[in-house]
Amino acid sequence: MTVDRPWRIGLRVLALGYLALLLLVPVGLIFYRTFEHGVGAVWDSITTPAAIHAFQLTLEVMAIAVPLNTLFGVVMAMALARGRFPGKAIVNAIIDLPFAISPVVIGLSLILVYGVNGWLGGALTNAGIQVIFSVPGIVLATIFVSLPFVVREVTPVLREIGDEQEQAAATLGAGAWTTFRRITLPAIRWGVAYGVVLSVARCIGEFGAVSVVSGKISGETETLTLLVEKRFSNFDLAGAYAASALLALIALGTLLAMTMIKPRREEGDA
Amino acid sequence: MTATSLTGPRAGAAGGPPPAARSARPAWRSSGALGVGVATLWLSIIVLLPLSAVVVRSLDGGVGAFWDAVTSRQALAALRFTVLVSLATAAINVVGGTLIAWVLVRDRFAGKRIVNALIDLPFALPTIVAGLTLLTLYGPRGPFGIDIAFTQAAVLLALLFVTLPFVIRSVQPVLIELDREMEEAALSLGARNATIFRRIVLPNLGPAILSGAALAFARAIGEFGSIVLISGNIPFRTQVSSVYVFKLIESDAPTSAAAVSTVLLLVSLGVLLGIRGLGRWGVRHDR
Amino acid sequence: MISVTGVTKRFGDYVALDDVSIEVPDGSLTALLGPSGSGKSTLLRIIGGLESPDVGRVEIHGEDTTAVPAQRRGIGFVFQHYAAFKHMTVRDNVAFGLTVRKRPKAEIAAKVDELLEIVGLAGYQTRYPSQLSGGQRQRMALARALAVEPKVLLLDEPFGALDAKVRADLREWLRKLHDEVHVTTLLVTHDQEEAMSIADQIAVMDHSRIEQVGTPRDLYDRPATPFVMRFLGPVTQLGEALVRPHDIALSLDARPGSFEAQVARVVHLGFEVRAELVLGDGEEIAVQLTRAEADELEIAIGDIVHVRSTVLPRALTTGGVPAPDALSA
Numbered sequence: 001m002t003v004d005r006p007w008r009i010g011l012r013v014l015a016l017g018y019l020a021l022l023l024l025v026p027v028g029l030i031f032y033r034t035f036e037h038g039v040g041a042v043w044d045s046i047t048t049p050a051a052i053h054a055f056q057l058t059l060e061v062m063a064i065a066v067p068l069n070t071l072f073g074v075v076m077a078m079a080l081a082r083g084r085f086p087g088k089a090i091v092n093a094i095i096d097l098p099f100a101i102s103p104v105v106i107g108l109s110l111i112l113v114y115g116v117n118g119w120l121g122g123a124l125t126n127a128g129i130q131v132i133f134s135v136p137g138i139v140l141a142t143i144f145v146s147l148p149f150v151v152r153e154v155t156p157v158l159r160e161i162g163d164e165q166e167q168a169a170a171t172l173g174a175g176a177w178t179t180f181r182r183i184t185l186p187a188i189r190w191g192v193a194y195g196v197v198l199s200v201a202r203c204i205g206e207f208g209a210v211s212v213v214s215g216k217i218s219g220e221t222e223t224l225t226l227l228v229e230k231r232f233s234n235f236d237l238a239g240a241y242a243a244s245a246l247l248a249l250i251a252l253g254t255l256l257a258m259t260m261i262k263p264r265r266e267e268g269d270a
Numbered sequence: 271m272t273a274t275s276l277t278g279p280r281a282g283a284a285g286g287p288p289p290a291a292r293s294a295r296p297a298w299r300s301s302g303a304l305g306v307g308v309a310t311l312w313l314s315i316i317v318l319l320p321l322s323a324v325v326v327r328s329l330d331g332g333v334g335a336f337w338d339a340v341t342s343r344q345a346l347a348a349l350r351f352t353v354l355v356s357l358a359t360a361a362i363n364v365v366g367g368t369l370i371a372w373v374l375v376r377d378r379f380a381g382k383r384i385v386n387a388l389i390d391l392p393f394a395l396p397t398i399v400a401g402l403t404l405l406t407l408y409g410p411r412g413p414f415g416i417d418i419a420f421t422q423a424a425v426l427l428a429l430l431f432v433t434l435p436f437v438i439r440s441v442q443p444v445l446i447e448l449d450r451e452m453e454e455a456a457l458s459l460g461a462r463n464a465t466i467f468r469r470i471v472l473p474n475l476g477p478a479i480l481s482g483a484a485l486a487f488a489r490a491i492g493e494f495g496s497i498v499l500i501s502g503n504i505p506f507r508t509q510v511s512s513v514y515v516f517k518l519i520e521s522d523a524p525t526s527a528a529a530v531s532t533v534l535l536l537v538s539l540g541v542l543l544g545i546r547g548l549g550r551w552g553v554r555h556d557r
Numbered sequence: 558m559i560s561v562t563g564v565t566k567r568f569g570d571y572v573a574l575d576d577v578s579i580e581v582p583d584g585s586l587t588a589l590l591g592p593s594g595s596g597k598s599t600l601l602r603i604i605g606g607l608e609s610p611d612v613g614r615v616e617i618h619g620e621d622t623t624a625v626p627a628q629r630r631g632i633g634f635v636f637q638h639y640a641a642f643k644h645m646t647v648r649d650n651v652a653f654g655l656t657v658r659k660r661p662k663a664e665i666a667a668k669v670d671e672l673l674e675i676v677g678l679a680g681y682q683t684r685y686p687s688q689l690s691g692g693q694r695q696r697m698a699l700a701r702a703l704a705v706e707p708k709v710l711l712l713d714e715p716f717g718a719l720d721a722k723v724r725a726d727l728r729e730w731l732r733k734l735h736d737e738v739h740v741t742t743l744l745v746t747h748d749q750e751e752a753m754s755i756a757d758q759i760a761v762m763d764h765s766r767i768e769q770v771g772t773p774r775d776l777y778d779r780p781a782t783p784f785v786m787r788f789l790g791p792v793t794q795l796g797e798a799l800v801r802p803h804d805i806a807l808s809l810d811a812r813p814g815s816f817e818a819q820v821a822r823v824v825h826l827g828f829e830v831r832a833e834l835v836l837g838d839g840e841e842i843a844v845q846l847t848r849a850e851a852d853e854l855e856i857a858i859g860d861i862v863h864v865r866s867t868v869l870p871r872a873l874t875t876g877g878v879p880a881p882d883a884l885s886a
Contacts, residue, residue, distance in 0.1 A: 001453045001466045008377060015373040016385070018366055022431055023391055026403035029413070033406060072312050079306040091310065093542060094317055099485075100538040101321070102492025102512040105531040108519055109320030112327050112528065119323055144316055176302070198393070205396030208494035208512065212519055225398045225495070232402065232499060241406075244399045251394040258394070259387040451640035454607055455698075457627045458634035459654035459705060469653075473644045 027248060034245040037238060045242035053219050054227040055246075057135070061223065062203040065142040069199055073150025074192060078184075080151070081158035082166075095148050106144050107212025110137060133215030138223065141209040146202040150195030157191035157265060158184075190264040197261060201254040204247070324535065328528035339526035340533055347506045348514040349533065355422065355510070356490035359429040360483040366430075367437025367486075368479055374438070375445045392434050397495025400431050405500045420502030425510065428496040433486035440482030444475055481548045488541040491534065558583050559604060559709060559741065564613030566599055573599040574610070575765040586735050586742045588752035590788070591762035597745045598713055600762070604743065605711045606630045618708060630709075633702030633740075637714040639694040641686035647673070647697055648682035654705035672700040675734070692723040699731075703738070710742045716751070724748075728755055749789050753777070761785045793842045800866040802845040807832065807854060808863050815865035818842070820856050832856060834864065 003011070034042055045051065076095070080088060098106070113119045114131035124131060131137045165187070169179040207225040214221040216230065224247055231239040329336055339345065374386050392400065404427055406412065409419035418424045448471065456466045494512040501508040503517075511534055518527035559581040566574040574596045581587045589597040602608045604615055606627030615623045622630055642650050648669055649656075655665045673679050676696040686694050695715055702710060715731075716724040732755040735742055746752055752759050753773040760770045761784075769781040780786035786799055793802050795816055808815070818834035821841070830851040832844045844864060846854075856862060 001457065001463045001471070003376070003463065011369060012373050012377050012379060015366075015370045019370065019385065019388070022427075022434060023388060026400075026407045026431075027391065027395070029407050030399070030403045072309055075305040075309040076313070078302065079309060083302055083306055085306060091313070093546075094313060096542055097317055097321065097538075100488040100492070100542050102494060102515070102531075102534055102538075104494050104512045104516050104519075105324065105492065105534060106320070108515065108524065108527050108531055109324045111519070112323040112524060113320050115524075117524075119319075140316070144320070147313075147316060201394045205394070205399075207396060207398045208516075211494075212516065225396050228396075228398050228402065229499075240402060244402050247396050247399050251391065251396070251399070254394040255387060255390055258390055449638070449640060451636045451638060452642055454627075455634065455636060455640035455642070455701075456653065456657075457607070458605060458632060459657060459701070460628045461653075461657045462628060465657060470642060 030241060030244055030248055034238075034241040041238065042242045042245065045239045046246055050218050050222065051224075051227060051243065054222050054224045054243075057138075057222065058204055058224045061135070061139050061142050062200060064139050065146055065203050066196060066199045069143060069147055070150050070192065070196055072147070073154060073195055074188070076151045077154035077158055077188075078180075080155050082163060095151055098145050098147050103141075103145060103206065103208025103210075104212055107141060107209040110140055110144070110209070110213050114140070132213050133217070134221060137213040138210050138221060141213050142203050142206055145206050145209055146199040149198040149202065150192060153195035153198070153265065154188050154191045157188050161187050190261055194258065194261045194265050197254055197257045201251065204250055321535070324528050324531050327525060328532045330525045330528070335525065336529045336532075339523075339529035342526075344505050344509070344514060345511075345530050348509050348511045349530075351422070351425075351507075351509065352491050352511040353537075355425050355429060356487050358426060359433055359490045360487040362426075362430060363433055363437045363486045364479055364483050367434070367482060368441055368475065371438045371441035371445055375442060389435050389438055392432050397432060397493070398499070401428060401496040401499040404428055404431060404496070409500065419500055420504060420508060422508055424500040424502075425497055425508055428500055429490045429493055432493055432496050433489050436486040436489065437479060437482035440478045440485070441475055444478040448474060477548050481545050484541050484545045484548065488538055488545075491537060558618065559743070560614075560616040561600070561604065562614045562616075564600070564603060564610040564615070566596075566603060566608065566610050572765050574603070577613075577762075577765070577767055579760055579767060579770060581741060581743055582758070583741055584739050585757040586732065586744065586755060588756035588759045589743065589745045589762060590747070590749060590752040590759050592747055592788070594764070595762040596765040597747075597762045601711050601713055601743060601745045604709070605632050605634050607634070631705075631707050633705065633707035633710045635695070635698050635702050635710070635712040635715050637717045639686070639691070639698050639718075641694050641698060643686050645685075646682065647678065647684050647686070647689070650686070650697060651701045651704050653701060658705070668704060669700075672704055675703075675737075676700045690723075691719045692727055695719070695727065699734075703740070707740065710740045712742065712744045714745055714747070716748075717746075724751070731755065753789070761788060763788075791843070791845075793844065794840065795836075795842070795864065795866055798866055800868065802831070802843050804866060804868045805844045805864050806867050807844055807846060807850070807856070808865075809854065809860075811863045812865055815863040818862055818864055820858050820860045820862060822858065823851070823856060825851075834862065 046055075076091075079085065080092070111118060111132055113121075114124060114137065115121050116125060116132070118132075129136070131140065165183050166179050169183045174182070205225065206223075207229070210223055210226060211229070214223070214226060216222055216226050218230070222230065224243060228240050228243045228247070231237075231243060328339075370389070374382065374389075404424070405419060407414070408416050408424065408427060410417050418427065452470055452474075453466050456470050461469070491510075492512055493510070494516070497503075497510055498513060498516075501510070501513075503509050503513045505514075511530060515527045515530050515534070518524070518530065559579075561577060561579045564574055564577045565572070577596070577600060579600075589600060591597045599608060603610050604617075606622070606625060610623065613623070614621060617630065617632075627634075642653065645653070651669045651672055652665050655668060660668075669682070670679070673681065676699055678693060678696055678700065681689070681693070681697075686697070689697065698715075712731075716727050719727065728751050731744075735755075744752075744756065756773060758770060758772055759776055761768045761776065763784050769776060769785045771779075776785060777789050780789065783792075783799055786792055791802050792799050793805060794800075795805070806812075811817070816836055818836045820832060821835050822833040824831045824833065825848075828848055830846045830848055832846060832851070834842055834844060836842060842864070854862075
């Protein structure tokens with residue numbers, strides 16, 4: 001249907017207006033408020049020891065969670081798209097769970113297993129390992145929430161490209177690993193890349209689950225997002241804005257990566 | 271109807287992969303099976319184990335305690351508010367999201383690609399930052415003079431932000447794939463635009479809109495980070511279930527927290543299954 | 558009658574139609590025939606109101622409809638890929654145009670049943686398009702278009718998405734339907750066999766223009782341009798003239814106006830024989846003979862033979878009237 005001009009303009013204004021009020025103005029304002037008092041103040045704010053440590057911790061956690069989930073994601077995607085095993089539907093549903101569950105519940109679930117009174121709490125304490133209120137807890141929570149991304153991005157790509165190329169490689173004498181390395185992996189790399197970018201964004205941005213398990217000990221178990229909240233609660237608005245601006249900047253970088261990679265996901269080659 | 275085919279020897283050798291491929295398969299099978307096993311183990315440890323702990327330990331104090339925790343005045347108030355505001359979010363997204371998807375697919379204007387990219391911002395931005403920005407804009411000392419901090423409207427606003435992409439991204443691909451010729455056929459049969467939209471376009475977008483709305487709903491009922499600053503978390507008024515659970519954890523009442531969480535889990539599960547059912551219905555009519 | 562005058566249509570820099578004019582007589586089945594990119598679909602869509610011309614006029618039954626939107630032109634349109642409303646049953650599909658016009662339910666039901674009977678889909682009312690074969694979907698699309706009793710029926714490569722066998726069957730069936738229903742029908746196709754076998758008149762198009770309009774016989778026997786000749790059938794070039802392979806006489810000895818050639822291959826196609834020859838200048842040509850003729854001449858690979866046209870070229874590079882000595886092959 002071809003929409004008449006006045007209608008088309010009207011719809012456009014409505015849509016863009018909604019987006020502006022909901023998305024653009026708020027984010028723009030953060031940057032404005034942040035730099036209201038000059039770049040110097042902002043720089044000081046994000047280079048305090050607490051801030052630097054928060055930044056490092058956030059990156060550390062991400063550096064552990066993302067590769068693990070990527071490995072899991074690719075293996076699981078291969079299993080779902082190429083393999084045959086009973087209970088695929090159940091596995092699919094479980095993989096989707098982290099999307100549908102409140103982060104607070106996720107944090108709680110980890111306490112109930114790994115906390116001092118948790119299922120594994122006794123054994124862990126005896127072994128001298130502390131999970132909750134310590135970095136391992138944060139890592140576990142982050143892995144949980146970012147689990148589905150790579151699987152969900154790679155599985156449809158694998159289904160789309162089919163396994164004919166892999167069969168051809170097999171007829172030419174290639175073993176399973178060689179086929180995977182030289183045929184499958186190049187075909188799915190953009191799907192993997194997109195999944196990784198989404199995971200990274202999720203890891204850096206996680207708040208609710210980490211809020212529950214970390215204990216928010218400044219300089220030890222405080223991530224960047226927790227730092228924002230802490231500063232806000234302490235009425236250090238400028239500090240909160242500064243940390244937020246940093247996170248927003250990272251988010252925009254993520255967005256840029258997403259936009260560039262998205263159209264290349266479905267390409268089975270190059 | 272007789273078939274006279276002049277094609278050559280019957281291509282009936284489509285029995286299976288050639289022998290060389292057959293011997294290569296088992297290699298993938300065995301290493302593949304190991305991989306699947308490890309991946310499933312990972313999945314179980316990371317996701318299943320903790321979640322089952324929530325359900326099981328919610329009964330630590332017996333069924334009575336479970337029931338009390340779930341039906342306490344505050345728990346019920348929080349649940350009621352959470353479900354209502356999430357439904358409202360989903361409903362608004364159905365209209366707004368479809369509209370935006372339509373404009374992004376069918377309209378042309380400068381900067382459209384940038385706008386399209388920005389739709390994913392709520393996916394990329396940490397929820398706490400989202401909450402802070404909304405508070406800055408629509409709270410006390412906001413530039414517009416609007417102050418809705420600590421009101422139910424604020425919660426709705428935060429949820430609209432974080433759920434923005436769901437319906438849009440769900441509808442866009444379907445709209446792009448939509449057979450324009452169906453609309454032209456309707457046109458040639460005498461239908462006006464409103465009729466075409468109502469009887470041709472909308473029914474075909476239906477499943478996508480609904481599944482996007484369901485995803486938005488599922489996300490909304492669990493949302494925490496963006497709400498915690500702007501809502502004030504006032505019990506019986508602006509407190510959502512996730513914040514209530516958080517309170518219970520902090521007050522060292524993990525069993526009660528687990529009970530309320532179990533209820534939330536059941537709602538999420540229901541929504542997930544609903545979405546999968548919708549997916550199957552949508553495929554039925556496609557070919 | 559449909560009357561198109563001086564229509565030009567551009568898409569950006571691309572000229573889809575260049576000053577095209579044509580008249581389609583009432584009740585006829587006219588084919589717009591041409592290769593892809595010739596503009597035939599664009600012309601059809603302009604007549605149907607799905608596109609509007611930059612320059613020119615379209616008249617249907619004497620009324621200037623150039624500015625009339627598609628909804629009100631009273632045309633039926635059938636698309637190559639059926640454009641079935643896949644979320645509606647067959648009955649709802651066929652009834653669509655009538656429900657839009659708010660006809661009474663009983664009338665709609667009766668009309669739908671009648672039409673489904675005509676197109677051979679009686680009993681399929683409650684099926685969905687996804688449950689029908691391609692041919693059945695196209696018949697449903699026809700029923701849907703006919704339901705609103707259009708003045709004109711437009712078909713855009715309606716059989717293009719179907720297998721050869723189904724295509725052949727449906728094309729014959731369409732002709733029979735036309736003979737019964739008598740709606741002015743305009744059919745776009747790139748398949749010359751299709752056009753030749755069912756159309757009353759054919760308009761051959763190439764590169765945004767109409768090359769020639771006429772009956773199938775006219776176009777085949779008296780093509781106006783080399784393009785039309787090549788498009789409608791096999792063509793062999795002898796010297797400066799274009800001749801049909803079956804209008805070439807083959808002899809063992811030289812005759813006036815004949816060319817020398819060497820036999821490269823003899824292909825036996827059942828009743829007919831095709832001799833592939835190489836002319837003196839290296840040109841490869843094909844000549845069509847009956848089995849009897851081939852047996853009598855006893856040609857073999859490597860033989861030197863002589864070929865000449867049995868029709869006199871009317872103009873230098875087109876087909877023409879039979880030559881005086883055509884009978885004495």
